[in-house]
Amino acid sequence: MTAAITRAANRHLSRRSLLRSGGALVVGFGLAKPALAQVLAGAERLLGKTLDPGELDGFFAVHADGSVTLFSGKVDLGQGLRVAYKQIVAEELGIAPDRVSLVEGDTALTPDQGPTAGSSGVMRGGMQIRRAAATAREALIRVASEQLGLPVEELEAANGEVRSRTGGKGIGFGALIGDRRFAMKVDAKAKLKDPDTYAVVGKPLPRPDVPGKVTGTHGFVHDFKLPGMLHGRSIRPPSVDAKLVSVDESSIGHIPGARAVRINDFLGVVADDEWDAIAAAKALKAAWSESAPLVGHGGVRDWMLAGPFESDQKIVNKGDAGGALGAASEKLEATYYWPVQTHGSMGPSCAVADMRDGGVTVWTASQATHKFRGVYAKMLGLPAEKVRLVYLDGSGCYGMNGHDDAGADAILLSRAVGRPVRVQWSRADEHGWDPKGPPQMLRMQGALTPEGRIAAWRAEMWIPKATAGLPNVPLLAAVEAGIGQAPGISTGLISQNGDPPYAADNVEVLVHWLKDSPLRPSNIRAPGKIANSWAVESFVDELALKAGKDPLEFRLAGLSNPRGVEVLKRTAALIGWKPRTAPNRSGRGQGIAYVHYKHNETLVAIGMDVEIDRRTGAIKVTKIACAHDCGQVINPDALKLQIEGNILQTLSRTLFEEVTFDKARVTSLDWAGYPILTFPDAPEIVIDVIGRPKEPPLGAGEAATTPVPGALANAILDAAGVRLRAVPFTRKRIKEALERGAA
Amino acid sequence: MAKYNFAVNGRAQSVDSRDPAQPLLYVLRNALGLTGAKYGCGLGQCGACTVLVDGEAVRSCQFPVSAAAGRKITTIEGLGTPDKPHPVQEAFIAEQAAQCGYCINGMVMTSAALLQKNPKPTPEQAREALAANLCRCGTHQRIVRAVMRAAGRT
Numbered sequence: 001m002t003a004a005i006t007r008a009a010n011r012h013l014s015r016r017s018l019l020r021s022g023g024a025l026v027v028g029f030g031l032a033k034p035a036l037a038q039v040l041a042g043a044e045r046l047l048g049k050t051l052d053p054g055e056l057d058g059f060f061a062v063h064a065d066g067s068v069t070l071f072s073g074k075v076d077l078g079q080g081l082r083v084a085y086k087q088i089v090a091e092e093l094g095i096a097p098d099r100v101s102l103v104e105g106d107t108a109l110t111p112d113q114g115p116t117a118g119s120s121g122v123m124r125g126g127m128q129i130r131r132a133a134a135t136a137r138e139a140l141i142r143v144a145s146e147q148l149g150l151p152v153e154e155l156e157a158a159n160g161e162v163r164s165r166t167g168g169k170g171i172g173f174g175a176l177i178g179d180r181r182f183a184m185k186v187d188a189k190a191k192l193k194d195p196d197t198y199a200v201v202g203k204p205l206p207r208p209d210v211p212g213k214v215t216g217t218h219g220f221v222h223d224f225k226l227p228g229m230l231h232g233r234s235i236r237p238p239s240v241d242a243k244l245v246s247v248d249e250s251s252i253g254h255i256p257g258a259r260a261v262r263i264n265d266f267l268g269v270v271a272d273d274e275w276d277a278i279a280a281a282k283a284l285k286a287a288w289s290e291s292a293p294l295v296g297h298g299g300v301r302d303w304m305l306a307g308p309f310e311s312d313q314k315i316v317n318k319g320d321a322g323g324a325l326g327a328a329s330e331k332l333e334a335t336y337y338w339p340v341q342t343h344g345s346m347g348p349s350c351a352v353a354d355m356r357d358g359g360v361t362v363w364t365a366s367q368a369t370h371k372f373r374g375v376y377a378k379m380l381g382l383p384a385e386k387v388r389l390v391y392l393d394g395s396g397c398y399g400m401n402g403h404d405d406a407g408a409d410a411i412l413l414s415r416a417v418g419r420p421v422r423v424q425w426s427r428a429d430e431h432g433w434d435p436k437g438p439p440q441m442l443r444m445q446g447a448l449t450p451e452g453r454i455a456a457w458r459a460e461m462w463i464p465k466a467t468a469g470l471p472n473v474p475l476l477a478a479v480e481a482g483i484g485q486a487p488g489i490s491t492g493l494i495s496q497n498g499d500p501p502y503a504a505d506n507v508e509v510l511v512h513w514l515k516d517s518p519l520r521p522s523n524i525r526a527p528g529k530i531a532n533s534w535a536v537e538s539f540v541d542e543l544a545l546k547a548g549k550d551p552l553e554f555r556l557a558g559l560s561n562p563r564g565v566e567v568l569k570r571t572a573a574l575i576g577w578k579p580r581t582a583p584n585r586s587g588r589g590q591g592i593a594y595v596h597y598k599h600n601e602t603l604v605a606i607g608m609d610v611e612i613d614r615r616t617g618a619i620k621v622t623k624i625a626c627a628h629d630c631g632q633v634i635n636p637d638a639l640k641l642q643i644e645g646n647i648l649q650t651l652s653r654t655l656f657e658e659v660t661f662d663k664a665r666v667t668s669l670d671w672a673g674y675p676i677l678t679f680p681d682a683p684e685i686v687i688d689v690i691g692r693p694k695e696p697p698l699g700a701g702e703a704a705t706t707p708v709p710g711a712l713a714n715a716i717l718d719a720a721g722v723r724l725r726a727v728p729f730t731r732k733r734i735k736e737a738l739e740r741g742a743a
Numbered sequence: 744m745a746k747y748n749f750a751v752n753g754r755a756q757s758v759d760s761r762d763p764a765q766p767l768l769y770v771l772r773n774a775l776g777l778t779g780a781k782y783g784c785g786l787g788q789c790g791a792c793t794v795l796v797d798g799e800a801v802r803s804c805q806f807p808v809s810a811a812a813g814r815k816i817t818t819i820e821g822l823g824t825p826d827k828p829h830p831v832q833e834a835f836i837a838e839q840a841a842q843c844g845y846c847i848n849g850m851v852m853t854s855a856a857l858l859q860k861n862p863k864p865t866p867e868q869a870r871e872a873l874a875a876n877l878c879r880c881g882t883h884q885r886i887v888r889a890v891m892r893a894a895g896r897t
Contacts, residue, residue, distance in 0.1 A: 682870070
């Protein structure tokens, strides 16, 4: 909850609403921050409003004081959506951004706009909201037209009022409609403002949540408290799929108030005090069956080749790649492996559930509150109307981490003890049990024309097949408790961007769909496309060098999309590209890579300077340059921060990260076992944002991740003459490659 | 149940704890309602729980409440507020140096401790001082810039 929301909610308060909510919901963030009680009391007043995204009232409430609340089904996960939405609404409606407050992801108040995932926040959610705001503006102008006796053509909405374009006194939004419903549909034809007139969109407004975040006053779900709330811990089995044989509750008898909760194989503890809950989770004696269902991280590659497979599918088939490869006098082939990785949220997952009176409210950092409303309802055998999820900020998740599991844990514990329960996962819970990014393997084959263009390109992928129609990633608590969860796996769209964005005469992408994944998978940032783009951009470099061409020239020669050409050229200029036709092997190298995300979204190129210590294998990335074109930019500074984050997180994933596991369990259970990028590893980053105000805005939460490993691998090749084809690029791997002289 | 007395953000506090080994983090977050310090790992690896104890940056998830007795604790809430931010917090706001913000408590507190000892650190010194503070969102560049700004080096 931001200060802005608090202020806005305070403004909405009436004595009556306070009285009405008193007793039912007296809640707060810690003892020092009673403001949330008021926020929720303010929000409670609005309960019963329509949630229909087709209705204007689904998105907006205009209050008597003229301020506006936006009800957003999508949420700010730290990616800056909050300020972007304020700007979109402020611009389109004609009001100051600080007069717009947000309610995010509350299933009782916001329309279902789908999960906050897939870089869809601005591109889809934001555009839905923009159209609704334009509809609202036109409606307000029509009302004002009657009151002012002026034709709508002569009126404009600006600064929170409707006024004549030629001057004169206007009427404030509050006076026009304050606290009344629009009662009309969102008009798909509502006229959008001309981007040439934008005054708010495109400006680097500061994000409203930053002051709270840097002063410790921003309320995370981890900080949320309810009266009578117990602290809970879920206790996961020592091995994946192990069954609970027995529990000795007397083993926690010495801890005041501690109770064990067992539902079949689901086990948890609750206590009044958090430290007591932790102590009880540690002390509780439980016997589990032996279980060893996993393949082990060292065995994933062999397992992927062996199957079992769901099917083979040609997802791209242009010309005759097989025939062209067969006819080629010379062809290249290379295999790339991307390991299982974790989301690695800094804060282990947390949720608070209050099950009472035949219903439940869950305070959660879920990316998909509306979806999990149905999931939790089914888990409990309740109608969806009895389930409410309220979004509160969590620790950055970049896909489905453990937060939806923690929600299920909290619900089952609250149902069992009849009190509100807060479940906080431990570090080992998060590293061990959050659903993981699935592994990927790609085999590339290619051949060149005599002139040195791509004659044939064949990509084979070994990737887990997402189960069609799977309603949700099966939740740990529900599975353990024996409550039906549809079996299957979820991965996100992981097969895109396996074909090159450059001209090629014959192209085939063949997917060997695996039936399963080594550990329970979910979507992790830019699902699949980081590995695919890495393999593509590495292999393009291999083909360029084979053709005796400079890698940048080779790419530009094959690229017809002018926006793609521009990001590549600008990136080359930014990094100070030094053309080459062979690795320089001096220990310092440069690499470049490009992506057209999903072949139809954001365009990004990344250039990288690296140094390799040939003795130790240490890589130092000294500079990263990025040109980025996501069409219309809503907030250039927030966008730059997203790009920086995409780059550094993917640099971390490429250099350091692999989930390790044996036959029974994940073994990388902390930051020592699963190291990530640290400050001394973080290079200088320069970013060139190409704004295209007249183009639709495209997603920026993922695209810039994808060229990172390719640029890095290509720079390492230039510096040291070795081509790395397995992530992570550890010192050990580089040293071994140098010793082999592999190229 | 033993009582422990110490000062938090300039105010005398007296808290009960059944276990003298209870980490200060839980006392701050639950008994005192100071939720700025975050639980990140409970292992001293990430820094999300950092507070100042007698001016030193300390991992409160590893610091027993019994060891806090008689000490002066400063939490992020004691540095400054949204209306009156500490210069380090002001610099973080100016550089927009937070994404999800979960690690930022540790970044702010560690930076404040660094600047107490070394008011004019180089970017390399700042990176070194923050080397054991983890950020997953990739805000590193902004955070270093914020430290430089707070040091008057920009």
